Amino acid sequence: MTLRFYDSASAHVRDFAPLREGKVSLYYCGATVQGEPHIGHVRSALAFDQLTRWLQVSGYGVTVIRNVTDIDDKILLKAAENNEPWWALAYRFEQAFQDAYNALGILKPTYEPRATGHIPEMHALIAQLIERGHAYPALDESGDVYFDVRSWKKYGSLTNQNIDDMQAAPDADPRGKRDPRDFALWKGFKDGEPETAKWESPWGAGRPGWHLECSAMVTKYLGTEFDIHGGGLDLRFPHHENEMAQSQAAGHGFANYWMHNGMVTFEGEKMSKSIGNTVNPREMLELARPLVVRYYLGQAHYRSVLDYRPGSLTEAAAAVERIETFVQAALFRLFPGGDFGYIGTRPDAFGAAMDDDLNIPAALAVLHETVRAGNTALAAGDTATVQESFLAVMGMTDALGINPVDAQWSRGQGAEAELNALDVLVKARLEARALARTQKNWIESDAIRDNLSAAGVEIADSADGSTWSLKK
Template identity: 85%
Template structure:
């Protein structure tokens, strides 16, 4: 099956063909670091982590750029409220984002540029837009520079809107604009703003507009035309619409695909601090293991709404534990001396590949994984080692492609080493085999004794028609 992704610009699923054979260039919007990361930030990063991993699994060399917006109106406001230098606040929250990304196994980007490090590139882009007749200095001599939206006939094409139906851009005093919808490329320094939050420019001292920052950074590292631009659905307008307009108006081909992930809700409603129906990554990680949180955040289709409910993490934990129970039992049975060495990509089931190739259909891919785990458990119960080995190889391949392989070192922290887990598997499964023998001989006293011994050690037994399995008590 051909790799296919939904392109927001055309509102259609298109075959993906990279601009350079064997290589993919991906830019997705990172953090505006005015506060702690919320769950929407992390879901977006995870969606594009899944995309990156699948492109790599499919044989592509992927260059990933994820920006940090470290100068912004909101950062200045929050810093003033905290009586803290804006740059110190931005750096502190940047580290909070990195901690959340790391905890959930989100791959490091190839490079993570900061907006404040790319002021000359922003000046060059503004100058090009003025020269081409698509930007102008503010009419009130405030030092602002605006993009002239009516000078670009394609404005609104990403979000399929008519310009006359759009709201005014609230990013600067409208008295300096030709049209209320014109957006700021450069913001002149205003009285009362920190002296450190301004840079010299041909139009006066000031700082960059939010939308300009991404266009300058992506062009520097990926060129004027690249494969994929990603971000949360809430960024489509005005941020991505403005990015695309200013870049294309400057003569850049810009993104070949636009991919947007869906929002996160709480029990069917939009999350809101005012009504108290919010949860952040730190709170989730206090409620469940990082692997469970990653599984939960990544289990829905990336374009769909992900609805959080108080039972969500418990349900995700149960799903993860079913997978882990099979993996560890199979490892102990088939590779008692260690974790083994399995092929990963070569053992991906066709149905899994087809699901992931079809616009990253992770729910369908997870269905293949869980069916493989069920088949593996059946094979273990039947002492079918060939069948169990095949299921194990496939399961490990699928989980590695999704970044949720419980045998990876990433997920061993705080839960014992892989060697310790394997030792536990060997001992527990030996007890299960002894119990099965006792039950076959109708030696119920011995069977109960083994069950009670395991229970005292915190191990629960689940009996079924296919045999017995174990898991640690919650």
């Protein structure tokens, strides 16, 4: 089946055809490092991590760029409130984002450029736009430079809006603009701002505008035309609309596909700090294991709203444990000696779901149906079907980044957490053994005991049931 993605620019699902055969160039907007990440930020990164993994599984070489906006009005404001250097605040929160990405197994991008490292590229893009008649220095001698939205006839095409219906751009004093909707490409230095937050330019000392930063960085690493531009749905306007306009006005082809992930809500309501219903990754990771949090954040279709509510992580944990229990039971059955290796497979139905605009819910349905079939085969002693199911589960969970035997999910968890996870898995096998004994299926009962013993687990039976310990 051909890969198909929903393209926000055309508002249609389109067959995917990369610009270069066998290679995909992907850019998605990373963090503006003004504060701690919230789960909306992480959900976006996870959506594009799932896309990257599936493209790789599909045989493509993928170059991924995820930027860091480390100079911005909000960063300067927060730093002033905290009485700390803006660059120290930005770096501190950049590390908080990295910690969240790492904890949830989000692949590192090929390059992760910072805005402050690409000022010359931004100057060059502004000069191109001025030369082509699409930008102008501010009329009030403030040192600002603006994009002239009315000079670009396609402005508004990404979000299908008419210029006259748009709100004014709130990024600078409108007195220096030809039109209140014109947005800042360069912001002149103002009295009271940190001296370290300005760079010299042909239009005076200042700093770049937010929209300009992304266009300059993506073309630096992916060229003037690339395959996919992604980000959260809240970035479509004005950020992505402005990115597309300024880049195309400069003569660049820019993105061939635009992909946007949906928002995260709290019990049906938009998350807001003012009403206290926000949740950040650190809080979620205190409630559940990283694998469970990743499963939860990645289980919905990327374009849909993901609603967080009390009990969400409990439900996700139950789903993950069903997968883990089958995998461990299959390992005991197929590799009683403990050493194992595998080449995962993926059912056609799973591939069809993923090819159809990353239909994760349909793909997970195939995964869980395969787990059920594997458990049935375990109970029936059907080793051939157990093996087939095991390899399929391994292949599917690898593609989704949720393989329970991946070292990612035990790394840094500590001996106590590892022992708790082992306890869940062994008790599941003991329950299966107890059922086999009740049914007088002594062959199955003895096989479970022997497999556990071969894996270093000692069983003690008593009138109160069975307990286990690790062999000394």
